[in-house]
Amino acid sequence: MEIVGNPSVTVNNISKIEEGAPGTLSFLANPKYTHHIYTTNSSIVLVNKDFVAENEIKATLIKVENAYASIAALLNLVEQARPKRAGIEKNVHIDESVNIPDTHYIGAFSYISPNVILGNNISIYPHVYIGDNVRIGDNVTLYPGVKIYHDCVIGNNCTIHAGAVIGGDGFGFAPTETGYQKIAQIGNVILEDQVEIGANTTIDRATMGSTIIRKGAKIDNLVQIAHNVEIGSNTVMAAQVGVAGSTKIGSQCMFGGQVGVAGHITIGNNVNIGAQSGIPNHVEANQNILGYPAQPARDFARQAVMIKKLPDLNQTIKNLEKEIQALKKKLNE
Amino acid sequence: MEIVGNPSVTVNNISKIEEGAPGTLSFLANPKYTHHIYTTNSSIVLVNKDFVAENEIKATLIKVENAYASIAALLNLVEQARPKRAGIEKNVHIDESVNIPDTHYIGAFSYISPNVILGNNISIYPHVYIGDNVRIGDNVTLYPGVKIYHDCVIGNNCTIHAGAVIGGDGFGFAPTETGYQKIAQIGNVILEDQVEIGANTTIDRATMGSTIIRKGAKIDNLVQIAHNVEIGSNTVMAAQVGVAGSTKIGSQCMFGGQVGVAGHITIGNNVNIGAQSGIPNHVEANQNILGYPAQPARDFARQAVMIKKLPDLNQTIKNLEKEIQALKKKLNE
Amino acid sequence: MEIVGNPSVTVNNISKIEEGAPGTLSFLANPKYTHHIYTTNSSIVLVNKDFVAENEIKATLIKVENAYASIAALLNLVEQARPKRAGIEKNVHIDESVNIPDTHYIGAFSYISPNVILGNNISIYPHVYIGDNVRIGDNVTLYPGVKIYHDCVIGNNCTIHAGAVIGGDGFGFAPTETGYQKIAQIGNVILEDQVEIGANTTIDRATMGSTIIRKGAKIDNLVQIAHNVEIGSNTVMAAQVGVAGSTKIGSQCMFGGQVGVAGHITIGNNVNIGAQSGIPNHVEANQNILGYPAQPARDFARQAVMIKKLPDLNQTIKNLEKEIQALKKKLNE
Incomplete structure (x- = not known):
């Protein structure tokens, strides 16, 4: 670590470099934001050690190995x-069959059903509902209004944000002559360790067996995961993604927002899918795909360019037709 | 019913054929899964009576008229x-004007407002909110955290999953010189009988009159139904569909996930709409449509093929231009 | 105001003109609905003063300056x-540090954390959660199950519908060799005055600084606003829109449903974006854009027409190739 500038300056808050105010500390990691360092009012800026100033900088610089990792560590300290x-707050409903662990927070108006098993160091915020036989691991945080239906399993170090619904019925109905008949959904949902689930996301229970979110997967807000889906380890899904039933998704994938994935397909490991793409079929590992229906991102880009040229292309074709007519006429003269 | 194999084998659970374990019963209905029957460890497999094995099968087979219907019946028995x-659990808020029916479950922290009318055999899970004057039919289940605003009507045999919001204000604002002014939404929502609503789905109340979901319609998670929409009988909508205001949708339709439907249009009966499609205009009955903007599925498929060929087509046109230039030159020699 | 027809007719409800029943008052503002005025059973119809009947009308007409504004005023009176x-209902959880204002409704099972500041004339419905240090302005309504995480600020005259989550963690994770590490999100959300937020919408807190929804913005149901986004004054977003992190959106914009906006971009003032569009890059002010990726609406329309013609165009090109071959052959004879 190296300090450039006044080493005795103090700060009492953290700010973005483009919004920096005196008395705050900012960071510079994304090169797109470099120009802000010459105008920021932040008192201190964390930069990567290889940063070279091209103009005068008011702020004190702290050069570190990895500015992004350093700011992340600082943010965690603040948090x-x-x-x-x-x-345990007053006005909770905890079935008498439930053992309360030594370390815990259980907020008012939370509801814990019979035979629930709770790990250590859990935080259950107000208005959480936990159904029968649910198992919850250590160091789990359930934010306000999380609902977990019966029989589901939440691993260690999981975080579930407000309003998420884990284990609602899969969407299964059999057509009959008098209308649809519901197929009972007797499976469950399993979140493995280190999984984070966003606000108001819904993860449906399996028809039979389990819907599984594997270790370290991170799922953003308002995502829909249907029955019997499996999401691989360390896969990341941005908001409003939807995955239809029985699809298996590999590990280390990254999904942009609003992606839709068909049911009963397989997506390999290390697949990147651009925002709003639609995935109708199996996807091999290590692809970078985009579009509706999705295809290799490079192909999509080329076609997008071509689509914009279509009116011109149409005119070119009309011109060619005329030229050919002219040629034919000339040839027949 | 015919039994092929050891008739005395016993099972204590149900599993998917591809995940079958000894002591479990599986089924085979979808021909895509046929190959699993030769390797499954399930002890019993339900198959259609016309199933003919092409290789040796370890499991005991039970041949039935309809394997899918049989497994559905079994799942319902388990459920x-x-x-x-x-x-009635402790810590409920029930207005004194409300009559409690003979058969019921009313979970802790649920809230029932003045003049609510409750049918028989209702299940109201914890954290449910029911607004003033709401009417709820017989055999209705409201899962945790369902919110029903005032004046709405829920038919018989309806199921509403956790976090769904029925009767929130329609999105109506009039532009004025000082910003948008809210249009009061004084209508309601009516769910007819046998309707199922998914988790965290939102169905807005009508500006005036009613937003109506007709008998037997099934709506998945995170769907948005705007004010004054009507959804026809036995229509099925997958997750994350959005329908804009005042649109009327026929009966027996099937919507894939993430479909968007414009406002003030009509969609006929028996329309199938592929996932992620955008529907800007009226749709006649008995269509199978797809795309953005949606069109007949066959046309969409042909165009999707053509779009992939666009770069080649562009090259072909360039070649044609050169050939014509060559021809013209030759002709002028 | 002018009355045409029986001036002594009375009504006791408001209805849509196409559903009008005797004893109700309807209005006609949208010319698309004009034909209903000749068949409606409504007893009174509000029309614009320049309306000229082309056929006989049963209903009494009231001619006003602006039929839409008049009906809006009437609806507000009914509301x-x-x-x-x-x-304050029984069974609330209010920290002793909180001052209750003179005018208020605080519903059962609502939860108010330490150091919350509440404005006058607030309505807090059941099952609302308000985290530590939250500030709430005057004339605010929080419908059932709204969750507001710590440190957020809600302006005057705001309305937040059921199940919305304000201030959940932004979606930020740093990749490490052992999986993703969470980046603490220490900022907050600020809703300025006159903001309305739809049911089950999620607005994430900033990593540092604030996610800001400016004065008069109206956001529909199931919308996702990511960390550090800013939405300009009087901008309107229809349901299921998603905006990725750090994007700045101008004032007076209108977003159709299901629009997706990339992160770290800027959208100018007065931009209209058609439903389901995808916005990957910066957008200048005063645009009308559409599509995936979005472009000027006129270009999108032209290209959509061309895409439908692609199979024909392909055939035309094949014909041209044949003609050129024929010409070449003839020329070489």
Whole structure:
């Protein structure tokens, strides 16, 4: 670590470099934001050690190995300094069959059903519903209004944000002469360890067996995961993605927002899918795909260019037709 | 029913054929899964009576008229064997004007407003909110955290999953010189009988009159139904569909996930709409449409093929131009 | 105001003109609905003063300056006549540090954390969660199940519909060799005055600084607003829109449903974006754009027409190739 500028300056908050105010610390990691460093009012800026200033900089610079990792560590320190909730508040509904762990927060109006098993160091915010036989691992945080239907399993170190619904019925109906008949959904949902689920996301229980979100997967807000889907380890899905039933998705994938994935297909490991893409068929590992229906991102880009040229192309073809007519006429003269 | 193999084998659970374990019963209905029957470890497999094995099968087969219907019946039996909740838990808020029916479950922290009318055999899970004057039919299940605004009507045999919001304000604002002014939404939502609504789905109340979901319609998670929409009988909508205001949708339609439908249009009966399609205009009955903007599925498929060929087509046109230039030159020699 | 027809007719409800029943008042503002005026059973129809009947009309007409504004005013009168909730219900959780304002409704099972500041004339429906240090302005309504995480700020005259989540963590993770590491999200969300937020919408807190929804913006149901986004004044977003992180959107924009907006971009003022469009890059002010990727609406329309013609165009090109071959052959004879 190297300090460039006044080493005795102090700060009491963290800010974005483009919004920096005196008394705050900012960081510069994304080169697109480099120009802000010459105008920022932040008192301190964390930069990568290879940063070379091209103009004068008011702020004190702290050069570190990895500015992004350093700011992340600082943010975590700030977060950890927030007062922690602990204990059981009044007005909770906890079935007498449930053992309360030594370390816990259980907020008012939360509801814990019979035979639920709770790990250590759990935080259950107000208005959480936990159904019968649910198992919850250690260091789990359930934010306000999370609902977990019966029989589901939440691994260690999972975080589920407000309003998410884990284990609602899969969408299964059999057509009959008098209308649709519901297929009972007797499976469950399993979140493995280190999974984070966004606000108001819905993950349906399996018809039979389990819908599974594997270790380290991160799922953003308002995502729909249908029954019997499997999401691989460390796969990341942005908001409003939808995955239809029984599809298996590999590990280390990245999904942009609003992607839709058909049912009963397989997506390999390390697949990147651009925002709003539609995936109708199997996808091999290590692809970078985009579009509706999705295809290799390079092909999509070329076709997008061509589509814009279509009116011109149409005119070119009309011109060619005329030229050919002219040629024919001339040839027949 | 015919049994092929060891008739005395016993099972204690149901599994998918591809995940079958000893002691479980599986089924085979979708021909795509046929190959699993030769390797499954399930002890029993339900198959259609016309199934003919092409290789050796370890499992005992039970041949039935319709394997899918049989497994559905079995799943329902399993579901029905789960313990049923009954009675009124402590810590509920029920207005004194409300009559409690003879058969019911009303979970802790649920809230029932003045003049609500409740049918028989209702299950109201924890954290449910029911607004003033709401009417709820017989055999209705409201899962945790369902919110029903005032004046809405829920028919018999309806199921509403966790977090769904029925009767929120339609999105109506009039532009004025000082910004948008809210248009009061004084209508309601009517769910007819046998309707199922998915988790975190939102169905807005009508500006005036009613937003109506007709008998037997099934709506998946995270769907948005705007004010004054009508959804026909036995229409099925997959997750994340959005329908804009005042649109009327026929009966027996099937919508794939993430479909978007414009406002003030009409969609006929028996229309199938592929996932992620955008529907800007009226759609006649008995169509099978797809795309953005949607068109007959066959046309969409042909155009999708053509779009992939566009770069080649562009090259072909360039070649034609050169050939014509060559011809012209030759002709002028 | 001018009355045409029986001036002594009375009504006791408001209806849409196409559903009009005797004893109700309807309005005609959208010319598309004009034909209904000749068949409606409504007893009174509000029309613009320049309306000229082309056939006989049963209903009494009231001619006004602006039929739409008049009906809006009437709807607001009806809405205001509904009984208002007031006072604090039993079974609330209010931290002792919180001052309750003079005018308020606080519903059962709502939860108010330490150091929350509440404005006058607030309505907090059941099952609302308000986190530590949240500030809420005057005349705010929070419908059932709204969740507001710590440190967020809600302006005056805001309305937040059921199930919306304000201030959940932004979706930020740093890749490491052992999987993703969470980036703490220490910022907040600010809703300025006159903002309305739809049911089950999610607005994430900033990583640092604030996610900001400016004065008068109206956001529909199931919308996702990511961390550090800014939405300009009087901008309107239809349901299921998603905006990725750090994007800045101008004022007076209109977004159709299901639009997706990339992160770290800027959209100018007065931009209209058609439903389901995808916005990958910056957009200048005063545009009308559409498509995936979005482009000027006129270009999109022309290209959509061309895409439909692609199979024909392909045939034309094949014909041209044949003609050229024929010409070449003839020329070489």
